[in-house]
Amino acid sequence: MKTILRTENVVKNFSGLVAVRDLSFEMAERNIHALIGPNGSGKTTTINMITGAFPVTSGRIFYGDTEISGMPTYQIARLGIGRTFQNLKLFHSMTVMENLMVGGHQMMPAGIFRFLVDPAKSRQEEKQVEEKAKQVLDFIGMYDLKDEKVSSLPYGRQKMTELGRALMMDPKLLFLDEPAAGLNPSERVEFVNIMLKTFDLGIDLFLIEHNMDVVMNICSRITVLNFGAKIAEGTPDEIKNNEEVIKAYLGNRYQAEKA
């Protein structure tokens, strides 16, 4: 199996506070990989370092064979790494369609001068992105809502919009930061279905999630963090029965319920 993502001894200090210490893990291709752990264990910090939002304090991160630690966020994104955010980061003054079209901005290479002197070319580009956005909207089941302002949508739809925006740039690897948080059970089922559909498109998923039903059912590998350090890694079954994980995160009751 080829590795798509690899971190080597990654450390993140926030002026003395160690958020992530010496984290090394590998993610194989064609995988849904989850990162779990208690609150404040450094999960989001890890994703932020991988996607370039925070610089690493030390250590190296590789995407395929390319070292991406130290690259600016937008360049990492251009390599094919998409993401959604834990607290939604949408463009709230715009419609769903416009949000998605910003996601497809990179599909439109014409510069500003070309744009001003060649209206036909810019119209054609715009049409292409619009087509693409419509396909994605169909995919996430939000075509009917395309002209709604995102700020007027319920939380679940907003999350879906964010996923759609990330899909607009055809990522190869998609980071989802707590995709199921704040969703009601039926929305959660829908979101999981869309995630699985996304995976079937050939996009590898890396998620942070607290909902164990979601994690245990769809993920093939799980990495567990506690106080910024990796305490376990393995298949869902291995993790479920790992003493240390139960102690730090899952709790005895979880095991009792499952047994």
Added chain:
Amino acid sequence: MKKVKIALMALVLVLLIAFPLFDSNLYHQQLMNQVFVNIIVVMGLNFITGLTGQMNLGTAGIFALGAYGSALMCTKLGTPVWLGFPIAIVIGFLIGRGLGYPSLRVKGVYLSLTTIGFSEVVRLILTNAIDFTGGSQGVQNIPFLNLFGFEFNTPFKIYYLYFALTIIMAIAAARIVSSKWGRVFKAIRDNSDAVEACGIDVANLKILAFTMAAVYGCIGGFLYTHMMGYINPTAFNQDLSVNYLVMMMIGGIGSVAGNVLGAVMVTLLPEILRFMQNYYWLIFSIITLIFAVFLPYGIVSLFKKSERQERHFDIFHSIKKAREIWGGRIAK
């Protein structure tokens, strides 16, 4: 709705074309020319401050460089006047890159700070480099614009030239605002982290928006210079920068139509209020304040369907609610 809009715009166009034919007052015509200049500058400011949300407080400095650049070229070097136009574009480009590159690659208020500084530095240089700029005496006898031997030497002639230029630049601005550029600028204002995560180089786009603002500002300065025939540095102080911001906010942030309305209102209203003599500026400020409080989305929001509907919806909703409550009580 669309037909009404087109008809309305055609009517305004006809009125504006006919205006100097019916009103031969030179002062009125000159005021209208000033309005055109202001519209161009505000449309530029709209790119960086209105859409991208980066506070630019250096419009006066940009405007001054555009104005002085052309004025000094004409009077000291004797170059043809039209050359000032491409020169203004080049100056704008250099300001945009030169000032935008260091101040826009980092997040935060650096653009506000550097642009205030820039604007003051420009004003002080213009005031103190007496041999070169004429100091506080300013530059005199700046020639009028001429094209193919036709000299634009009266407010009447200037009016039509500037009117045409304003329309061209407004069309360009409106196209940019409604294109992928406008969209991504607004996205940066809403959430720049998310834009970055979409693989877009935010810093580069901010610099682009600022460069366009500077180019528009410098063209405005160029037009101003050849309309006035005389410039001095005292006009280009911080008040001017703030004035342009006020125009943008009163008219409606982010929309070209709003910029036009704002520039018209803020330029003409004080003149209309002149009859109040000592109190005119006070009254003008109060009116501005009222607009800011009651029309936070600018004059243009009066004409926008969606925002008006939302507001009406609220009013109707509260009336209905009140009726239910009070109706219920009366019935009891």
